Amino acid sequence: MFNSTSILIYTLFYIIVSICFVFKTTEFVSNGLTVENLFENFVGKEYDNFIVHHIKRTSLTIIIHSSIPLVYLLGTLLANDSEEEIVYQYFYELFCLALIPVVLSCSVLYKWMSNNWANHPLVKILIRYDPGDWMLVAREISMEYQCLQKLTLSCGTLTRIIVTDNWVLSINLYSVNIAKKMESSFVVYSSDNHNTSPDGNLGSVQFINIQVIPIRARVKSFFIRIKSEDFKTLEEKIGQPIQIADNIKLQRSRTERFIEVFRDEVRQNPVYSNYSATDIEDSICAGCLVNPPDIKLTKCCEDNDDTDLPKCSSCQCRPMWCVDCMAKWYESRQPQNNETLWLSSKCTCPLCRRVFCILDVCALQNSELARVN
Template sequence: MSAFFFYTLFYILISGCIIYPPTEFVSAGLTIKDIFSNWLGNENEFFVQYHIKRSVITLFVHSVLPCGYTFGLVLFGHIDNISVLLSHVNVWSIFLACSILMPVYTLSKILIWSMNNWKKHPIAKNLAVYCNSSNNNNNNILWTTVASDINVEYQRIDKVILTTNSITCVIVTDNWIIKVLPYKIMVAHQNDTALIVNRSDTHEMSPTTRGEVQFINIEVKPTRAGSQPFDIRLNVFDFKNLQDKVSRPIIILQNITFHKTLLDKFIDNFKQQVQENPRYEYAEELNQCIGCMQASSNVKLHKQCSSGIGSGNPEDCMICYCRPMWCIDCMAKWLVHDIYNFFECIVLKFFFLIGLHQDKMKMQTWLSSQCTCPVCRVRFCILDVCLIQLI
């Protein structure tokens, strides 16, 4: 009996890796599209036809998995264990019948789809919606015209491919938004499609660190009659790539907040840390921030950390005697020295050329890093950044 349960557990594990392949399987080329690559052809040349073939072979392989389990029971002599386990019910007979009928039904469905150049396949039906013809028969024939347009655009190097997981990806070309799923692809033409960010969620990467990952859900709503809406779930740092490629504005609902870039995420963490620092009492009138010239200067570099006390080390934090001239957002951007600040903060442009550039891919180290004052160049850390309290 233990061998039977071990076999069952092993088969469930392997089936799960086939249906939803982990990173190790993808890297080793043990996915359906890699194993059947010779039959599927070249995705870059015939994108739509490739995914029609991929969808049918994926569907058939998944339908065969229960039958494979049954065959393994017979092959390894576990039928007696099944008979004892299910002696009082007829579940085994039902499972055996379903495991045989499932691939047979799937195969018959695939044969029906393949008639007349796959015109009855779900992917072909999705593309037929975008045929500029009122005749349904012509739509079923002319779906290949839409497929050719998509194939041509997919061959261009400026397309954007966003991989959401091992079985799903989003492709954005000049005119099309395409979501690739295991059994089909969803398409929407950009000219008649609305994009709405309707949800965001944040997940802690580790309970012991402040690292987190944020995802957003974008609803793609085509207005073409007969088209189907679908959702796109992305990491927030892929949002900018999507936004730059689509020709339609992406609507963000008022109650949805998320970090559009890595810089936004850092600024939020920077503000959160500065809020915990002591306030700096200031009696004079505050001027506008010389970085953005929009907000009032609301931070002062006031030494709070213990580094440099009696050491004389020039690498330690020092006392800054400059008056408050910066807002908290510009101070955070100065610490990051993101390249986009060349356009966002004109006054900082000169300082960026000579400043210390932090490694933007190591956000965990930013809050513990040192930087230099934009004016007097003395070193400071985030503990020395204090919000101003007027007295």
């Protein structure tokens, strides 16, 4: 098909660059090679005017993506060194073919732009929320987007979910979906498990697809996709329970799973009794400010001379942590990409920084934790 190397190299290069550009690989995103960054003068900043930015961004994206074949063909003219190539023999036919998507996307854009963007899909949703003046809703959303309290969850570089005080916004490559939180219901619709997450963390990751169903007439439902470990955060931010379809079992987060393992380990350690009830009377865990303290860090292990790990010593702090908070603290101090080392590793007391290992975490006598022993 390709007789000359220059056109072959050009073709391969063009395909790879186009795929990375369209699917926004992290390398392209971090180097600013995205539509919104390259044409920032036209689309404006998302932070300054969220709705206008996305109206322009989605429009420009379909134009640019649809002209990829056309730009390729024009590029072959520069790489020209053999008239035999199939692209030159059929250049005009291919040119007409490549023009089709551009013409189609331009006609779509023309329709969207008419009547001050009133036909753009995003504006159509806003009009449902304020038939009088969609700019008012747009301004409200843009202002809420500027608030620091918004929640942003992303699944790869192509989609983002933003929850502000009143709105749920789902940002995709060619579209943005919007629903008012209070006027919508949320259902976990499906889930899928993957053994390695895209950012390279070990362990299995569960993704869930949540259907957002707006009650308001003629606002279409849409799906958002998140990691199941973000489920609780999302539910809290949405401020209403998210229903879970019967056939779906949410995987617990890695922290939740670790807390359970940590508790089991602590239950096998000696119980700590060298304290008086007045020491912990009325005190609450310094981490969660909810549970009573139920553990004490005290050296019980035999230090092993063969390892490079620091030696354990007894922490002098009075009991002030609950086992769950200590488990979270312990987890946060471990190498995040190698869970197999966690239990054999060490940590330092959150307060006095003395070194301890998991064998040194003892349940307080009379605590709930010790009773289950």
